Amino acid sequence: MSVLVDKNTRLVVQGITGKSGAFHTRNCMEYGTNVVAGVTPARGGEKFDDKVPVFDTVHEARRETGCNATMIFVPPEFAADAILEAADAGVELIVCITEGIPVMDMMRVKKLLQSSPSRLIGPNCPGIITPGQCKIGIMPGYIHQPGHIGVVSRSGTLTYEAVWQLTSRGVGQSTCIGIGGDPIIGTTTLDAVQLFAGDPGTHGIILIGEIGGSAEEEAAAWLKEHCDKPVAGFIAGATAPPGRRMGHAGAIISGGKGTAAAKKEALREAGIAVAETPSTIADTLLAVMK
Amino acid sequence: MNIHEYQAKELLTKFGADNPRGSVARTAVEAEKAARDLGTDSIVVKAQIHAGGRGKGAFTNGFQGGVHLCKTVSQARDIADKMIGQTLVTHQTGPEGRLVNQVLVAESVEIEKEFYFAILMDRATGAPVIVASREGGMDIEEVAARSPEKILREAVDPAFGLQSYQTRKLAKELGFAPGQMRAAGRLFAALYRCFISSDCSMVEINPLVLTKGGEVLALDAKFSFDDNALFRHPDIVALRDIGEEDPREVAASKHHLSYIGLDGNIGCMVNGAGLAMATMDIIKHHGGDPANFLDVGGGASEEQVTEAFKILLSDAKVKAILVNIFGGIMRCDVIAQGILNAVKSVKLGIPLVVRLEGTNVEQGRKLLADSGLPIVTATDLDTAASEIVKLAKS
Numbered sequence: 121m122s123v124l125v126d127k128n129t130r131l132v133v134q135g136i137t138g139k140s141g142a143f144h145t146r147n148c149m150e151y152g153t154n155v156v157a158g159v160t161p162a163r164g165g166e167k168f169d170d171k172v173p174v175f176d177t178v179h180e181a182r183r184e185t186g187c188n189a190t191m192i193f194v195p196p197e198f199a200a201d202a203i204l205e206a207a208d209a210g211v212e213l214i215v216c217i218t219e220g221i222p223v224m225d226m227m228r229v230k231k232l233l234q235s236s237p238s239r240l241i242g243p244n245c246p247g248i249i250t251p252g253q254c255k256i257g258i259m260p261g262y263i264h265q266p267g268h269i270g271v272v273s274r275s276g277t278l279t280y281e282a283v284w285q286l287t288s289r290g291v292g293q294s295t296c297i298g299i300g301g302d303p304i305i306g307t308t309t310l311d312a313v314q315l316f317a318g319d320p321g322t323h324g325i326i327l328i329g330e331i332g333g334s335a336e337e338e339a340a341a342w343l344k345e346h347c348d349k350p351v352a353g354f355i356a357g358a359t360a361p362p363g364r365r366m367g368h369a370g371a372i373i374s375g376g377k378g379t380a381a382a383k384k385e386a387l388r389e390a391g392i393a394v395a396e397t398p399s400t401i402a403d404t405l406l407a408v409m410k
Numbered sequence: 411m412n413i414h415e416y417q418a419k420e421l422l423t424k425f426g427a428d429n430p431r432g433s434v435a436r437t438a439v440e441a442e443k444a445a446r447d448l449g450t451d452s453i454v455v456k457a458q459i460h461a462g463g464r465g466k467g468a469f470t471n472g473f474q475g476g477v478h479l480c481k482t483v484s485q486a487r488d489i490a491d492k493m494i495g496q497t498l499v500t501h502q503t504g505p506e507g508r509l510v511n512q513v514l515v516a517e518s519v520e521i522e523k524e525f526y527f528a529i530l531m532d533r534a535t536g537a538p539v540i541v542a543s544r545e546g547g548m549d550i551e552e553v554a555a556r557s558p559e560k561i562l563r564e565a566v567d568p569a570f571g572l573q574s575y576q577t578r579k580l581a582k583e584l585g586f587a588p589g590q591m592r593a594a595g596r597l598f599a600a601l602y603r604c605f606i607s608s609d610c611s612m613v614e615i616n617p618l619v620l621t622k623g624g625e626v627l628a629l630d631a632k633f634s635f636d637d638n639a640l641f642r643h644p645d646i647v648a649l650r651d652i653g654e655e656d657p658r659e660v661a662a663s664k665h666h667l668s669y670i671g672l673d674g675n676i677g678c679m680v681n682g683a684g685l686a687m688a689t690m691d692i693i694k695h696h697g698g699d700p701a702n703f704l705d706v707g708g709g710a711s712e713e714q715v716t717e718a719f720k721i722l723l724s725d726a727k728v729k730a731i732l733v734n735i736f737g738g739i740m741r742c743d744v745i746a747q748g749i750l751n752a753v754k755s756v757k758l759g760i761p762l763v764v765r766l767e768g769t770n771v772e773q774g775r776k777l778l779a780d781s782g783l784p785i786v787t788a789t790d791l792d793t794a795a796s797e798i799v800k801l802a803k804s
Contacts, residue, residue, distance in 0.1 A: 222639035230536035260738040275684020277736045304536045356687040359694045367668040367683025367705040398688035399792035
């Protein structure tokens, strides 16, 4: 079992003919993801790698191929428009990898998506993977292994670190969701843990957060009331100075809020095991699963 | 990106947000002219640097204070003469201080009442929110902690923008008299337009004032811009003052590297922002002190890695370097080659610990091992961190 993506996922790639779009589409296909279509305006009618039909619009791709998920690689100036196009075409799951989308654009996207049944993951995220079944995103496939741990994270490489620790110990993952490091994102930490809590195939959860915002606190409060599954958490940025953006637009301590110490405290309060260092994330979960 | 006070005033004026009259001067003569143009005997001359605490600061030439009230045009010229070209030290600049290239010459207004007014992006709702208080001119965090009931919050629907009734409601609740409500509402609306049109993440007016003459003005403005949106604001990018920035950060930004200078002595190079923060944390956990945050990104080129490494090596404070890479998209052999290239042109005189994991890790480790350089390799993050802390202390 898994959440959101599996063998039945039919993927369209927006920006499939771009450099990174093409590169990562190939990686996803090699992993076994069923890529049914690509979209690049004015390139309709072409075939990507002689296999995948390219369309001018997402509507057309949806109609012709029945795609139910999209992976977006279009440049930041046009990414908000690409998300809205996918939602308007009725694509159920929208995974936006693009980094550097203006916050005002995401503000409008978030508002419009409130009245849409589509779910957005990202932007500025590594994507989502159900090991052995479907990979949508830029994460290296080989570090994953099918299993029963759900992983949710705001950071890409830090997720790889945690996943690799699990896999090295012979522990597989149900689904790993990289929700992204921007201030305004689609699927939140809370949304992701709710999905994992309701998935019978997920037996334990790893929650990786970082400074800024209050997403981890909200997820912790919900987990305390509604979830009996073992959860381990890690928060990056204990040593980050206030007022500075630490790479991610969302990773900033402002007005004394969003510190690592406060987040760790909220996790502990909710009965979540907190890893003190990034090298002990998997072991912290495994210790509470025994 | 930060901007100067005079630039903030110009931006406010552009959007019709009333603020005290004044202009920037780069010489004493210009300051004299600016003061004369004001036509008042109530003048303030303010040194323009990004750091706060100017009023209580001191110049390295012995002149006290970066903010002065003047009664006459010639006095304003004399004050400007003592400031321009001099170095101002405040509690925020560090002992090296900042060079003052220009001063703001403005009308000093008589204040009847001070307010706090800010517009920021509320992450929880994904919409702008206005935060305001009758207790202006003070640290708003203190007000929020002491008497949270004095803080007003007004959410704005991103689809419709700030409505007139909202500006009236705010003006009323802040205690403006009926005769001043129109001016207050006009200022609030102008500030909102400025916030949206300039892609700000925050506009903070502290204080917003009611003058004895009954005007409602933005007395001081602090802007935070969304870096992601700067591509569509060349006018704002032009306001950047590189002289105010950490030279290490300027060098990094040239090569599209995300770098933030810190006070420790262990240089770090990591891929990914979360992992970079976590690497700083684990160094601290082992008793060390990171010299920087440096994220080379998910898909950095060999050249970027080389430049990143050079920035670390050029920092005199750095006594040891830790490289922590989890290669996903980025290949470990590319990282290794980038490091070797850098060390070819800049001598590696300090200890280096490299932890590589992920794609092409074996090739990467082999490149480093075959180089003959005194590089300590670690296979896990914990060992890498404890090792680098030990080496930095020895």
